[in-house]
Amino acid sequence: MGGMADQRAVQYDQTGGPEVLRLADVPVPTPGEGRALLEVRAVGINPYDAKVLSGRVPGTTPFPRGIGSDVAGVVTAVGPDATYADGTPVTVGDTVFGWGMNTLRERLVVRTSSVAPVPAGLPLSIAGALATPGLAAAACWDAVPVSAEDVVLVSPASGTVGFLLSQWAVRAGAQVIGTTSRANSERVRDAGITPVAYGPGLAERVTAAAGRPLTAVFDSVGRETLDAAAELGVPPQRVVTLADDDVAAEFGVRTTAAATRSTARLVEVAATIASGEVMFPVAAVFGLDRVAEAFALLETGHPGGKIVVAPAGS
Numbered sequence: 001m002g003g004m005a006d007q008r009a010v011q012y013d014q015t016g017g018p019e020v021l022r023l024a025d026v027p028v029p030t031p032g033e034g035r036a037l038l039e040v041r042a043v044g045i046n047p048y049d050a051k052v053l054s055g056r057v058p059g060t061t062p063f064p065r066g067i068g069s070d071v072a073g074v075v076t077a078v079g080p081d082a083t084y085a086d087g088t089p090v091t092v093g094d095t096v097f098g099w100g101m102n103t104l105r106e107r108l109v110v111r112t113s114s115v116a117p118v119p120a121g122l123p124l125s126i127a128g129a130l131a132t133p134g135l136a137a138a139a140c141w142d143a144v145p146v147s148a149e150d151v152v153l154v155s156p157a158s159g160t161v162g163f164l165l166s167q168w169a170v171r172a173g174a175q176v177i178g179t180t181s182r183a184n185s186e187r188v189r190d191a192g193i194t195p196v197a198y199g200p201g202l203a204e205r206v207t208a209a210a211g212r213p214l215t216a217v218f219d220s221v222g223r224e225t226l227d228a229a230a231e232l233g234v235p236p237q238r239v240v241t242l243a244d245d246d247v248a249a250e251f252g253v254r255t256t257a258a259a260t261r262s263t264a265r266l267v268e269v270a271a272t273i274a275s276g277e278v279m280f281p282v283a284a285v286f287g288l289d290r291v292a293e294a295f296a297l298l299e300t301g302h303p304g305g306k307i308v309v310a311p312a313g314s
């Protein structure tokens, strides 16, 4: 049994599938300058986490390695000069969201400049899952702004990033075509997006669905979407991809590589959800002891919404 000052954290000792994840007892850290200690309430898990876990993307920290980069939680202690990015002080009891390192644990020290107070009306399960997909979507939107004149392809539209982008584009008045599996096509259609299947023959299906030339593309698939965009004559500067930078360079399209993370932008993204303007579906919430199940669902590639782990207070 761990002492009073211990907590459970998710760790792994070698790359692999969800089965290599384990819970370790580790000390509760003390927050230093510009940092706060959180009781972690919600952590969304991302395709990126699964890529590092499996070794498809190289990890940057030694084993035993932690995992997770998004977070929402309650501040239980602050170090000196603990202020939000706008300079206001962080206070014990604040409920905050943002990003950190190895966030899948019960207690986490974060830089206070990488969190913001959770806006009223935003569920914690969403707040703790928003930074990575929300800021990626925002970076795509900032790279290729869309207005009512646009005909936009979002691929996939059923994923976390694509569903946000599609809904923002619908709200901007654009015509939006979005790829999805059959399982999610009703959700996509209900959000005002015209669903088409991803896979071979994409360009023909998009042409038939749009009825007029495409003017913008948001991609998180890679070659398949970029081939279709090129075939349909979309100018490369109106195409942005989150997929591999080498493929992006080959097609001469935009990436989000230069985007910097900002809590102000994250709060703007959160506001679109808290206000009810756009939906952010959560497929499942797991306790910390079921983290392997959470990753197994993520690794299906068809999670049906965001997967969230709720480490503490649950």
Ligand SMILES: NC(=O)c1ccc[n+]([C@@H]2O[C@H](COP(=O)([O-])OP(=O)(O)OC[C@H]3O[C@@H](n4cnc5c(N)ncnc54)[C@H](OP(=O)(O)O)[C@@H]3O)[C@@H](O)[C@H]2O)c1
Pocket (backbone or CB within 6 Å): 046, 047, 048, 132, 133, 136, 155, 156, 157, 158, 159, 160, 161, 162, 179, 180, 181, 182, 183, 184, 198, 199, 220, 221, 242, 243, 256, 301, 302, 303, 304, 305, 306
């Ligand atoms: N570079 C960055 O900063 C950054 C940030 C965030 C995300 N990303 C990347 O963007 C991608 C999407 O992330 P996400 O969080 O939105 O994913 P997600 O919520 O986990 O959803 C996965 C999506 O992939 C779709 N999909 C599965 N198989 C597919 C196929 N063969 N062709 C096309 N789509 C397929 C699924 O569609 P169905 O469920 O309808 O089958 C679902 O919409 C990931 O690769 C992620 O690593 C990059």
